């Protein structure tokens with residue numbers, strides 16, 4: 455059983471289309487999104503339409519909350535808030551209603567999917583937590599594998615015999631030990647912050663116990679042009695280059 459996990463697409467439909475083309479070539483059984491499908495990027499409605507048309511479920515991210523919950527807006531920095539306000543104007547009522555129904559977490563067998571941090575926080579950042587707090591959360595988590603997004607970084611955290619270790623992730627195939635517990639920070643499709651501007655996503659194979667980290671080349675300049683044309687803050691375009 456192969457599951458493709460996409461995170462932080464951030465309205466970048468060009469990156470999403472390239473990633474899904476790659477997913478289609480990998481004989482994947484299921485695709486999931488870890489949220490922040492919208493915000494920052496120029497085509498939020500198109501991203502949601504693509505996910506809906508392919509029946510790809512998503513958990514809610516903090517940017518979905520920014521769009522659907524006015525009380526969340528003050529929690530964003532001024533640039534992010536501006537892009538969320540512009541995103542609200544770009545979205546149809548039907549789309550906003552659809553986004554409102556995203557759950558905080560999805561659990562499938564031994565896998566947990568959440569935007570920020572388990573068990574189901576869309577807003578908690580991994581870098582806010584001490585290793586001790588992470589250890590405690592993984593200890594009580596029933597599932598062995600938890601996939602998160604939110605920081606736009608790639609990292610794997612392993613709880614082995616009650617001891618936590620952390621390792622940066624990069625492109626490649628990584629065999630995991632089903633006796634351990636794992637927190638997998640899955641990178642970003644549409645707004646990476648790891649110094650490499652390719653779109654990132656991961657595939658989990660529950661038969662071979664292999665995690666594959668994929669880097670996908672796409673037409674970044676197409677997205678950059680669309681960000682400028684939409685009048686979104688320049689920073690969101692510059693970060694892609």
Ligand SMILES: [Fe+2]
Nearest residue numbers: 462490604606
């Ligand atoms: Fe994000």
